[in-house]
Amino acid sequence: MDNRGNILDVALHMFSDKGYDAVSVQEIVESAGITKPTLYYYFGSKYGLLEAILEDGFSKLDQMIGSYIDEDSNDVREQLFKVAKAFLTFAVEESRFFSFMLSLMYSAKGGEPYKAVKPHLHKLYQAIIDMFERSSSQLGNMNGRQEQFAMGYLGFLNQYVFTFSERNFFRDNDLREHINDDDVRSLIQQFMYGIVS
Amino acid sequence: MDNRGNILDVALHMFSDKGYDAVSVQEIVESAGITKPTLYYYFGSKYGLLEAILEDGFSKLDQMIGSYIDEDSNDVREQLFKVAKAFLTFAVEESRFFSFMLSLMYSAKGGEPYKAVKPHLHKLYQAIIDMFERSSSQLGNMNGRQEQFAMGYLGFLNQYVFTFSERNFFRDNDLREHINDDDVRSLIQQFMYGIVS
């Protein structure tokens, strides 16, 4: 099996379970069935391993969103729907990475883990901001509140995923495996109600 | 000055800034201008210090919510308004603790920091669940979804605070100091729209 990929998998699993700082390099290499120099050969440092995990996960997320987003259409509701669909699908398919991403998003701003996600989050925000920008004709004058909308929208989706996964966590189930289109549309409706008023 | 209180202040400041695991006991006592045995005299362990911080902060939050909540009234909108007002006021007055609480809420479920907040969060959820329970006559049959509502509502409020503090973070401002009642009512309206439909 591919060592590099295996290390990434194992480390993501442990980071999302116990947190980046609480997991030692020693634990990782033992779980992965390798030794320390192998890990340092591939990633250079523990922080480098974290960066590689984020690079990997966010590129999948970008790809997922990119495959859904349509540059031609500028219908707000349809755009929001596609982003939500992509986002929620990703949250189900890569649930481990998603919950890890969430924990980093809310982690201490002065810490190393946050420093590592920050550029990825900014890039993600920017993509959503651009989408709102394109749809500005339908939303009226946003007075530079696109950024606030983007953060609100992503937070809204995150909250949805978190609530459901948390509820299932207490009940020892997995995340629902299928994203229902009607549920997503109802979600969009709820979010837009807060905007258009 | 009171040593115990000073340690709590300094530790909360550092934990919220860099994260629990990333802050060493040594750093804390140096910042607080004391020595290690003093800290261990009061709190027994680093984890004990964390527990004391949470005990302190959550008791303030409970008190804040308790002072707003009205057991007699069972009007949903009014109850939700009071909880929101209390919550947001607390987020402004104890912004440091609030952001630290948020980071713990989303932190790794298998980690020690989460283990420490878990009971406090459950208690908080329970208070909100009870509120929905009392208001069930107005919301129709909730089919045991009170728990989901409670989580959704708290997450909704958290997201609101997070979005604003994050936006201000990028702009190097403080959180707005005054909670506007109209903003809160509009927030409730937005949340309820998602429920009653």
Place this chain on the structure above:
DNA sequence: TTTTCATTATACCGATTGGTATAATTAATG
């Protein structure tokens, strides 16, 4: 077969981790 180069195992490093034993200090009480 020999050379080459990516990959891995053994063993180690200084620094820091959370935590503590012990005695000195301080303030209040008898």
Place this chain on the structure above:
DNA sequence: CATTAATTATACCAATCGGTATAATGAAAA
């Protein structure tokens, strides 16, 4: 003044931290 009990400073501990020097391995190319 003597005694007690809370509080603090000095100095230390084993264990673990992230990271590395060095040489052995493996397979592929010459």
